[in-house]
Each structure stands twice: as C-alpha cells, then as structure tokens.
Amino acid sequence: MAILKHPLVGQIRRKPAKYIAPFIGLVVLFYLVFGGSSSYKKPNSPYNYKKYSKDHNDLIPRNLPADHISHYDLNKLASTPMAAYNKERVLILTPMANFLDEYWNNLLRLNYPRELIELGFIVPRTPEGDQALKKLEKAVKKIQNPENTKEAKFVKVTILRQDTESLKSQLEKDRHAFKVQKERRSQMATTRNSLLFTTIGPYTSWVLWLDADIVESPPTLIQDLVAHDKPVIAANCYQRYMNPETKEMAIRPYDFNNWIESDEGLRIASTLSDDEIIVEGYAEIATYRPLMGHFYDAAGDVNTEMQLDGVGGTCLMVKADVHRDGAMFPNFPFYHLIETEGFAKMAKRLGYEVFGLPNYLVYHFNE
Amino acid sequence: MSSTHTLQSPKQFRSDDSFERPLTKSAAQINPKSAKIFTPAKSILILVALLVCYIIVYITPNLELFTYTPSFPSSEAQDTYFYDLKDYTGTPNGWQNQDRVVFCVPLRDAASHLPMFFGHMKNMTYPHNLIDLAFLVSDSSDDTMGMLNNYLREIQDDPDPEMRFGNIEIFEKDFGQSIGQGFSDRHGFSAQGPRRKLMARARNWLTSVAIKPYHSWVYWRDVDVETIPPTVIEDLMHHDKDVIVPNVWRPLPDWLGSQQPYDLNSWQESDGGLQLATSLGEDAVIVEGYVEYATWRPHLAYLRDPYGDPETEMVLDGIGGVSILSKASVFKNGAHFPAFSFEKHAETEAFGKMCKRMGYSVVGLPHYVIWHIYEPSNDDLKHMEWMAQEEERLLKEKDTYKVYNKVYKHGFLDVSAEWEDEKPLILRNTDSSRSDRKIQVEWEDVDDFGTDFSGNSPASTTSLPEEKVDPAVADDFLDTNPV
Numbered sequence: 001m002a003i004l005k006h007p008l009v010g011q012i013r014r015k016p017a018k019y020i021a022p023f024i025g026l027v028v029l030f031y032l033v034f035g036g037s038s039s040y041k042k043p044n045s046p047y048n049y050k051k052y053s054k055d056h057n058d059l060i061p062r063n064l065p066a067d068h069i070s071h072y073d074l075n076k077l078a079s080t081p082m083a084a085y086n087k088e089r090v091l092i093l094t095p096m097a098n099f100l101d102e103y104w105n106n107l108l109r110l111n112y113p114r115e116l117i118e119l120g121f122i123v124p125r126t127p128e129g130d131q132a133l134k135k136l137e138k139a140v141k142k143i144q145n146p147e148n149t150k151e152a153k154f155v156k157v158t159i160l161r162q163d164t165e166s167l168k169s170q171l172e173k174d175r176h177a178f179k180v181q182k183e184r185r186s187q188m189a190t191t192r193n194s195l196l197f198t199t200i201g202p203y204t205s206w207v208l209w210l211d212a213d214i215v216e217s218p219p220t221l222i223q224d225l226v227a228h229d230k231p232v233i234a235a236n237c238y239q240r241y242m243n244p245e246t247k248e249m250a251i252r253p254y255d256f257n258n259w260i261e262s263d264e265g266l267r268i269a270s271t272l273s274d275d276e277i278i279v280e281g282y283a284e285i286a287t288y289r290p291l292m293g294h295f296y297d298a299a300g301d302v303n304t305e306m307q308l309d310g311v312g313g314t315c316l317m318v319k320a321d322v323h324r325d326g327a328m329f330p331n332f333p334f335y336h337l338i339e340t341e342g343f344a345k346m347a348k349r350l351g352y353e354v355f356g357l358p359n360y361l362v363y364h365f366n367e
Numbered sequence: 368m369s370s371t372h373t374l375q376s377p378k379q380f381r382s383d384d385s386f387e388r389p390l391t392k393s394a395a396q397i398n399p400k401s402a403k404i405f406t407p408a409k410s411i412l413i414l415v416a417l418l419v420c421y422i423i424v425y426i427t428p429n430l431e432l433f434t435y436t437p438s439f440p441s442s443e444a445q446d447t448y449f450y451d452l453k454d455y456t457g458t459p460n461g462w463q464n465q466d467r468v469v470f471c472v473p474l475r476d477a478a479s480h481l482p483m484f485f486g487h488m489k490n491m492t493y494p495h496n497l498i499d500l501a502f503l504v505s506d507s508s509d510d511t512m513g514m515l516n517n518y519l520r521e522i523q524d525d526p527d528p529e530m531r532f533g534n535i536e537i538f539e540k541d542f543g544q545s546i547g548q549g550f551s552d553r554h555g556f557s558a559q560g561p562r563r564k565l566m567a568r569a570r571n572w573l574t575s576v577a578i579k580p581y582h583s584w585v586y587w588r589d590v591d592v593e594t595i596p597p598t599v600i601e602d603l604m605h606h607d608k609d610v611i612v613p614n615v616w617r618p619l620p621d622w623l624g625s626q627q628p629y630d631l632n633s634w635q636e637s638d639g640g641l642q643l644a645t646s647l648g649e650d651a652v653i654v655e656g657y658v659e660y661a662t663w664r665p666h667l668a669y670l671r672d673p674y675g676d677p678e679t680e681m682v683l684d685g686i687g688g689v690s691i692l693s694k695a696s697v698f699k700n701g702a703h704f705p706a707f708s709f710e711k712h713a714e715t716e717a718f719g720k721m722c723k724r725m726g727y728s729v730v731g732l733p734h735y736v737i738w739h740i741y742e743p744s745n746d747d748l749k750h751m752e753w754m755a756q757e758e759e760r761l762l763k764e765k766d767t768y769k770v771y772n773k774v775y776k777h778g779f780l781d782v783s784a785e786w787e788d789e790k791p792l793i794l795r796n797t798d799s800s801r802s803d804r805k806i807q808v809e810w811e812d813v814d815d816f817g818t819d820f821s822g823n824s825p826a827s828t829t830s831l832p833e834e835k836v837d838p839a840v841a842d843d844f845l846d847t848n849p850v
Contacts, residue, residue, distance in 0.1 A: 021407055044598070046598070072538050073540075074540035074572065125434065125453070130434060134437070144439075153446070157446060157448070158450070190700045190701065197701070198580040325568050325706055326704065330701070331701060349708075
C-alpha cells in the first residue's frame with residue numbers, strides 16, 4: 001500500500017494524460033517502426049525473418065501440379081515458315097503510350113489463330129499511360145471475357161507498367177526533335193527490353209514487334225512475315241495523308257530506321273566518340289544511307305526482300321531464338337546505334353541476317 | 368569524490384522536493400518552462416506530428432496515389448495479367464519484403480555434383496517459398512535430368528512446407544558444345560573464346576525464359592560450389608547493389624599449397640587492359656588469367672584478406688559467373704551475357720562491362736569467400752597419377768622386402784654372434800685411446816695403391832679388386848689391416 005502513497009503515483013492520479021499519453025505514444029511508435037508482424041531468427045543466420053504463413057497472398061499460385069515442377073524441352077521449339085500449321089506461338093509486343101481504337105481493331109483483324117497469339121503491352125508511368133491503360137483494360141476485358149463466346153480469345157495477355165521514368169511529353173513534334181532523340185530512344189529501348197524479357201516464354205517461337213500506332217496492315221501479316229523464314233524481317237511502314245496539292249489521299253514513307261549501311265555512315269561513325277549516336281532521318285547527320293522507305297515499288301513483287309543493316313520497330317518479325325541468344329535493344333550507343341537500329345547490329349554480331357520487305361506496307365497513324 | 372557528490376545532489380534535491388506539494392508548486396513557478404513542456408495537449412500534439420511524419424516517410428513511397436491499377440479477375444478476363452514493374456525492383460532486405468528471387472543454374476553433365484548442390488539448397492536460409500528455381504540442362508550424357516528430378520521431388524515432398532521452393536522450371540536445350548568438359552579442356556587458352564560464347568548463349572536462353580515480371584532478384588549459381596554460407600543470398604542482397612559477386616577460391620590438395628584463388632574473371636579494368644583491347648580485332652575475346660593476355664588488372668580473388676571485413680566492397684568491371692546476385696531489372700532492361708565479342712570480352716566478363724555501360728553498379732566482395740570444388744588439371748592429374756603409382760610401388764616394395772628378408776634368412780648363415788666375439792680382436796689395433804702402443808705399418812706398396820686408384824699404373828691393378836674406392840676408405844682399409 002506504501003506504493004500508492006508514493007508522490008509519483010499521486011501525480012499520475014491527478015494528471016493521468018500527462019504521463020500515460022507519452023508512454024502509450026512511445027509504445028505505438030515502437031510498434032509501428034519495429035513491429036507490425038512477427039519476426040524471428042534462424043539458427044544459422046544473423047538476419048530477421050518473417051513467419052511463413054500458408055494463407056499469404058503469394059504471387060505464384062499455390063499447389064500447382066507436379067509439386068510446382070514443370071519441364072520444357074526447348075530442343076523441340078522451332079520457328080518455321082509454316083508457323084500456323086506447326087502450331088507455333090507468336091508473341092505480339094507493343095509499347096503503348098496511346099491507345100488507338102484503329103490499332104486494336106487492326107490487331108483483331110489479324111487472322112492467325114488466336115490460341116497461338118500471346119499479347120504483351122507496356123504502358124509508361126505517366127498520366128497518358130493511365131489513359132492508355134484504362135482503354136486497353138476495357139478492350140481486353142471485352143475480348144477475354146469468359147462470357148464472350150463469339151470471339152476467340154488470345155492465349156495470354158500480359159500488361160506491364162514501366163518502372164523507369166519516361167519523357168513527359170509524347171507529342172509528335174517533341175518526340176522527333178533531334179536533341180532529345182538519344183534520351184528518348186534510350187528509354188524506348190529500356191521499355192522494349194523490359195517488355196521482351198518478362199514475356200518471352202519457353203514456348204514462344206516468334207516475336208512480332210508492332211507499334212501502337214500501326215493502324216492498318218494486311219490481315220495475314222503474321223503468316224506473310226513468317227513465310228520468309230528470316231531471323232529478323234521488317235515490313236515497310238508508310239503513312240496515309242491528304243495531299244494538299246491534289247486534295248487526294250496519298251501515302252508517304254514513315255519509318256526511316258530501316259536502312260542499308262553506307263560508306264558515309266561508316267565514315268561519320270568513325271569520327272564519333274564512343275557515346276555518340278547516329279540517328280536516321282535528320283538533316284543534321286547526312287549519312288546517305290539507302291532507306292527502305294524509298295524502295296517501295298507499287299508495281300513490284302510484294303515478296304521482294306532486301307538485306308538491311310538497321311531496322312525500325314514499327315512492324316518487325318523476329319525469331320524468338322534471336323532474342324534468346326541475347327539480341328536486345330541497346331539503351332546505350334552500340335556501334336553508335338541505339339534501340340532498334342542497335343538491335344539489328346547486335347543480331348548481326350550474333351551471326352543473324354536482317355531483312356526488309358520494301359513492297360510490303362503497313363500504315364502508321366496520322367496525327 | 369567531490370564531483371560525484373555534486374552530480375548526485377540535484378537528484379537528491381528533486382526527490383526531497385516532491386515529498387511536499389507546496390514546494391513543487393513553487394518550483395514550477397520559479398521555472399514555468401519546465402512545467403509546461405509536458406502538458407497533455409502538447410504531448411498529444413507532438414505525438415500526432417510524429418505519427419504524421421512516420422506515415423509520410425514510410426507509407427507514401429509505397430502508395431501510388433496517382434497511377435491507375437487495373438485488375439483482371441478471371442471472371443472478367445481470362446489469362447490476362449497485370450504487373451507494375453515498380454513493385455518488383457528489389458529491396459535490400461527482400462527476405463522480409465516478399466521479394467521473389469529466380470535462382471538460375473546451368474547444368475551440363477553435372478550428376479556427380481547434384482547431391483552436394485541440393486545439400487546447400489536445403490540449408491539455404493532465404494525463405495524457400497520466395498525462390499523460383501530455373502535449371503538449364505544442356506548436352507548432358509549422364510543422368511543429370513533423372514537425378515535432378517529425383518532431388519527436386521524429394522525437396523518438394525518435404526513434410527515441412529518451409530523447405531519447399533516456389534515455382535520450379537527445368538529447361539532442356541542442347542547447344543552442341545564441341546569442347547570437352549574436363550578441367551583442362553575447359554580452361555585451356557585456345558578454348559576460351561568459343562567456349563565462353565557458347566556458355567553465354569546458354570545463360571541467355573535461361574534468363575530469357577526464366578525471368579517473370581514478378582521477379583525482383585536474379586541469382587546465378589554454378590552447381591560445383593563446395594562450401595558456401597547458407598545466408599549467401601541475404602549476405603549479397605543487403606548491399607543493395609545492381610550486380611554483386613563474392614570472392615571465389617578453391618581448396619587444393621596439400622602438395623599444391625592447400626588453397627588458391629579460383630575465379631579470375633572478377634576484375635577492375637586497367638590501362639593495360641584497355642590498351643590491349645584496342646590492339647585486338649573486332650571478334651577477339653580477352654580472357655583473364657592467361658599469360659597470353661597480360662592486362663595487369665587488379666583481380667578480386669587476389670585482394671582477399673582472410674581476416675578482412677566481409678562487408679568490404681570493390682568496384683568491378685568484369686565479373687565471374689560462379690555466384691552472381693543481380694536485381695532482376697538489370698536483366699529485364701536488357702543486360703545479358705554477350706555471346707559475341709563485346710568490348711573484347713564475352714559471357715560474364717562482358718556482362719559486367721555491359722552493366723557498367725548501362726549505368727549499373729557492379730561490385731565484388733574481396734573478403735567474403737565461397738569455395739569452388741577442386742578439379743585437377745592435366746598436370747595435376749599426371750602428378751596425382753605419379754603419386755598413386757609411387758604409393759603402390761612403396762607398398763609392393765614392402766612386400767618384396769618381406770620375401771627378400773625370408774630368403775636372406777634361409778640363404779645366408781647368421782654370423783652376428785661370431786662377429787660379436789671376433790669384433791674386439793679385429794678392431795684391436797684401431798683403438799686410438801691406447802696411444803702408447805706401438806703400431807707397425809707396412810708402407811711399401813702404398814704408392815702403388817695410390818696410382819692404381821688414379822689409373823696411372825696398370826702394373827698394380829691385379830693386386831686389388833677393381834672397385835672405385837675413395838681415399839678415405841682406402842685409409843681405413845690400411846688402418847684396420849692388422850699387422
């Protein structure tokens with residue numbers, strides 16, 4: 001009872017909040033900072049671990065068949081010109097900053113069997129990306145809905161949000177300013193790589209890179225490109241526009257990244273320092289490289305092939321083995337080339353040939 | 368003493384003071400500030416402020432209030448998945464934050480190493496359910512596949528759910544490697560370029576199919592590691608580097624010096640290395656640790672101090688592939704093991720170079736060591752063969768001597784007892800302690816003896832047996848000759 005007469009107890013009784021509040025506060029703070037969940041030690045480790053709980057919301061599904069052990073024989077994986085007949089899976093990859101209905105409708109028009117098509121999208125970490133994501137979600141939910149029995153479903157759809165920064169403005173004129181090209185294309189390369197290396201699977205035979213602003217292509221696009229049986233093959237990307245003089249719709253070349261190396265290009269490259277790049281289609285650097293965009297012949301054979309040294313990513317079919325061997329989109333100057341052009345160079349360094357189809361057109365959106 | 372007294376006195380004063388209320392009050396009046404500090408309103412306000420600070424510091428970076436997150440339940444969209452890559456960038460204490468690690472192991476004719484490897488796997492402290500295993504079995508002629516399956520099934524059937532690993536994928540792909548898998552086949556200088564390019568292809572195939580969007584870390588590990596801490600993943604992870612490797616040594620047999628640096632592919636670039644690189648052709652591959660290419664680079668392996676701080680870091684340019692922990696974003700963003708000459712290197716060394724080029728941190732731990740198994744080289748094998756033969760020969764010799772000894776016993780008469788009797792008589796004259804004794808020595812044919820020895824006088828050769836006798840022996844002979 002003596003303790004109750006202690007002056008400290010008396011003070012606490014008179015003003016309880018004064019003493020108890022800080023104490024409770026400290027306990028709460030301590031709990032928030034250090035506690036939260038039960039941690040424990042393992043006998044052979046100095047670190048703290050969290051208790052394993054069965055009902056933990058895990059990323060991979062629990063209790064997969066065969067004790068989670070799956071087996072893939074990649075020796076049997078092939079990329080042949082008879083892709084559909086051989087049931088080869090095609091992975092269509094699209095970095096998406098804007099969602100265009102025309103793009104989506106064109107994608108749905110492709111007549112390669114959908115049970116063999118896997119889709120992969122990556123959206124930037126910007127408000128625009130949010131907009132694209134919302135529209136994409138809606139479109140995907142329409143086609144992949146289990147209640148939708150009329151349309152065939154894609155075998156798998158993966159949508160990613162980029163973790164790295166992206167340039168704020170994706171406006172047409174900013175996008176093509178020469179000075180921001182290196183930075184923009186470096187980020188684009190990183191984006192493409194993130195998409196590629198998280199979605200390419202042990203069953204993927206072909207990878208089709210299709211830009212989000214390709215709004216028109218032949219419905220047999222996949223079959224046509226695959227039929228050439230080339231490791232890397234690019235379609236010729238054009239754009240429809242209103243000719244102001246004739247007041248008629250006309251077409252003009254759009255993607256200038258498909259080119260053949262020139263002596264002048266090599267000479268310029270030899271004068272540059274290691275971290276400088278050459279980008280095509282700008283007056284600042286005149287490389288005099290023959291551009292595939294200029295080789296289109298409306299009367300020519302649509303199957304004409306030409307060997308290329310640089311490619312663009314607007315519509316590009318790649319055998320998955322090329323990517324698996326390591327050909328990626330360099331986000332740093334690789335032989336003074338970057339992104340898709342650097343990719344072509346890397347594929348060549350790995351011993352693959354790169355081709356283009358000058359008379360096979362796909363159309364870019366006109367903004 | 369006086370100082371402690373003055374220190375105690377205020378305490379004394381306070382406790383005395385609190386006994387009587389009026390005095391406390393007056394103290395408060397004298398010093399009004401001290402009384403106001405802990406008013407309930409203020410303390411609660413401070414608390415709230417602290418809480419708000421805590422919430423701002425700890426919670427907001429994890430909450431993205433302004434980005435849209437869609438959801439694709441299978442009732443609305445089949446086989447559709449959304450991942451925000453920012454959720455999987457890897458944290459330094461990933462074992463507490465549910466960071467998933469993809470554990471990549473290339474295998475080739477590795478059946479004999481698997482028991483040891485799975486011993487390490489079972490002991491690993493990183494939560495097993497957060498580890499996804501990816502194996503690439505290539506060009507194997509032994510039962511690597513069968514054994515791998517058995518071991519995996521055993522570990523996945525473990526009654527303790529904490530022992531079981533996450534997703535396990537086994538990939539089979541043959542690359543048609545023409546180079547043998549013996550130590551000297553693999554480590555010969557001329558084999559390095561093509562071998563490393565093939566190894567690089569194999570590694571790229573494995574990463575490209577193994578990495579999923581939800582992986583935060585990638586751990587590469589060779590199967591033939593003999594001794595490794597069970598906490599290796601945590602030990603490497605808490606450094607929070609993009610790419611990090613430990614030091615790799617190997618134990619040696621005693622006759623080779625008991626231990627040796629193993630992995631010489633982890634190094635820092637040097638001027639010598641850069642100079643060498645510019646002098647080589649586009650497809651040349653510099654391989655470290657061979658006299659043919661003297662680069663004078665500082666190697667991680669040689670900087671080891673057995674008593675050094677295991678936390679010490681060293682910036683590297685090229686790395687070895689025995690045990691690499693890297694953030695998954697490094698591979699997701701395109702870094703890979705070049706299967707072509709990249710800046711005059713290939714495979715893991717070029718991977719280090721490429722990571723540097725892409726702006727990632729590449730670090731090695733000189734004093735944190737894991738031990739690779741010892742595999743003998745061709746020279747070692749020859750030496751070991753010789754040692755084995757020598758051992759056998761000695762054993763045989765022992766047996767032969769047993770027989771010989773028997774034969775001697777039977778074939779010769781034992782005269783040792785007689786010798787004991789005769790010895791003092793025969794050696795009588797050699798006792799130098801008795802100097803008073805007069806010894807007569809015949810000196811007559813001594814000269815002849817000497818010349819016969821040098822071979823100048825053939826006349827006397829018949830007098831002595833034709834044996835090479837050195838002068839000392841000859842003297843003894845003369846001395847012991849009884850007169």
